[in-house]
Amino acid sequence: MNKATSPNGATPPHERDIKTIVNAGLARRHAAERRFRWYGLTAITLGLAFVVLMFANIINKGLPAFWQTYIQVPITFDAAALDPEGQRDPRALAGADYNALVRAGLRQLFPKVEGRLPLRALSALVSTDASYDLQRRVLADPQLIGTQQEIWLLASAAVDTFVKGNIDRGLEEANRPIKDNQIDWIDQLRAAGKIERQFNAVLFRSGDSREPEQAGIRGALMGSFFTLLVTFLLSFPIGVATAVYLEEFAPKNRWTDIIEVNINNLAAVPSIVFGLLGLAVFINFFGLPRSAPLVGGLVLSLMTLPVIIIAGRAALTSVPPSIREAALGMGASKLQMVGHHVLPLAMPGMLTGSIIGMARALGESAPLLMIGMVAFIVDVPKSFLDPATVLPVQIYLWSDLPERAFVERTSAAIMVLLAFMILMNGLAILLRKRFERRW
Amino acid sequence: MIKHPLAFAVAAALTLAGAGQAQSARDYISVVGSSTVYPFTTAVAEQFGKANANFKTPKVESTGTGGGFKLFCGGVGVQHPDISNASRAIKKSEVETCAKNGVTDIVEINIGFDGIVLASSKKNQPMPLTIKDIWLALAKEVPDPATGKLVMNNFKTWKDINPALPANKIEVLGPPPTSGTRDAFVELVMDHGCKEFEAIKALEKSDEKKAKAACQTIREDGAFIEAGENDNLIVNKLVANPNALGVFGYSFLEENLDKIQGETINGVAPSFESIADGKYPVSRPLFVYVKKAHVGVIPGIKEFVAEFTSEKAVGDDGYLGKKGLIPLPDDQRKQVAANANSLKTLSP
16 A cells, blocks of 8 residues: 555545455454364363263272272181190191181171071172181281181172172172172171271282282382383483483484484384384393383383483473573583583473373383283282283273173272372473473 | 493393393293183182292283293293193194294193173073074175075174074174184184085085185174274173174173173073083183193292192182183093193193
8 A cells, every 4th residue: 555646645446445355354254263263162172071071980980999898797716726736836827717717707697597508608798808817917916816806807899899889689689799698698787887888998008819809009009110210210311311412412414313303203103112122122132021110111211212302302492592602601611501501491391201201101001011011910019020010001901800890990090090190290280380491 | 422322221221131130030930821811810820829828929911822822932941931821722833833942841721611602781682593693694705595606795684694583783792803702703603603504515625715714704894893802891882782792701791690691502591501511502611731841940830730720719619610710521620630730741
């Protein structure tokens, strides 16, 4: 619009034309804007709805697993049966027949039960761990011998599932795992206040088990801890060193370009490939033991390294060049410049990247299949070389078992895993919010 | 230029390798193999660990039968597993691989049977199926009734196959080809179902390979849906879709009797008893293989085998029965236990 061409101050015709054109299109453009916003909103709502649905489903299924049914049974620690010689010899005490004590206690509760099958059904009310529980109690405190105690014994999974209302009592007897006479006994126990739900400490105290009521995630948690520790100790220093070298020291040439492309590619490699690599290198070549958290950690650090390097380099590039120039101008050496100024400023970003990489490693199960960590392991691992499994693998293994009571435990384990994930990602956000500087 | 980190990584790995070699004595039994046998072996392992304070609980990996044998046949020595679970007998080729790597003395233990069931939601009418019906419903090509020539399977509903069956759409959820359950299903149902037709029998005489393919190939037009390895998932899908049938192991039927029902096959309903006495046609033996060379090297193998073959575990009232394993007949069980405990090896 050249004002010089309009001598009378009137709007020149072509300017009016533009206005009409703009006005004519305005409604359409606004509509497009509104539509676009609406698309975005729908996408977010949909995403949130799915997240809420998933969380609600998992929590709904998993929450009951944090409580466990116990039955109060009078147990007579008969000295004649447990320790006939009276020596209190731990070996003799360990070998005694504790099952008999449990059976006697249950019969004391229901003296009228007769016959082999009803008696078996009665014993099936409590977990098979009950006798081992009594054994542990006696070994821990031999004073119990000769006394009678009211003891809360772990109920069997079928009883637990029934008490939690997951078995319909209206079903035909043949079609439910818990029989009519057992329901009758449970009702009597309930009326007498001898059945109650307590916090499920077993879930956090013990390793895996094939009996749902005895199964716990302690072993998997410790396995995850050891594995992630190895991963962090290896991948963080190596990742940071690589990022610093590539970003601050390496010359820009074809070799560094190739390395950069390769690192970026590695970050996108499917995780199972790292498992195969781990099997070939660490187990077959170096002869490390299968199923060990050490090998798991090595494999997962191969997987997290590229993530940490990429995040580290991004954090380093975000430090403005003026800082570097100022340090160099003041006479600092290149190493001093990096160590005293650039690295501290980039550290929050690097840590954030590492934590997100570690959270991904925590949720990984595919590469561990190859190196033998998809396994049933009862004993809680105590070192980097003990056989171990990790939390996501435990979830996978439990989800595949036929027993109904494992469904809620699977969801409970998912909840614990999610809690750790949220914790780690929360930490990453906190670090970024508090320490990251923006220029 | 990346010499530094690389050298560091290699040095670290070498140190770790040293640590690995130092820890060469393994003091727990290592079991690998089939995911179908996994629920049973783990139960025995746990029981064994609890009952024997002086032995550690064995480690049981779920790798699949084939993957298990690969590891098992890797060689003799603590870094190789001691026991392999299998949902089928060891193949000749696997025995040869084993022998090539020095694993010559293998003890085979038949621990019991596993039934494979076709089940549907309780909301569905029970369908009295025969193996022939199932083959007609699932084979890719079926003989044309008029000419006897193989044509693409066009059956849409069960009624098309057999007028006595309901007019439900054919929809069967089953395991993928990588699964041992699928192998067993093909072998026990598909291979037998096709033999009921003259056309296939004739084909078998002229071209055995072609006949085998005709028997075993499952249709790919959506009537058979590969639903993954997770049997619980199939059970849930059956509840959501009352018209569908699902293929899985008997223990999952037993555990979910409130939601699903097993279809009768050739007039026999799947039950603990009918599978045990061999009346139910679709069942397979399950095995455990023990490396004899490791007995005495790894502590507890002999005792573990004794536990696995004890009446307490695999007997008629054994704890494995409660987990869904179908016990062997009495005399066979005694024979298996005697052979296993004397560590009688497979004859080459």
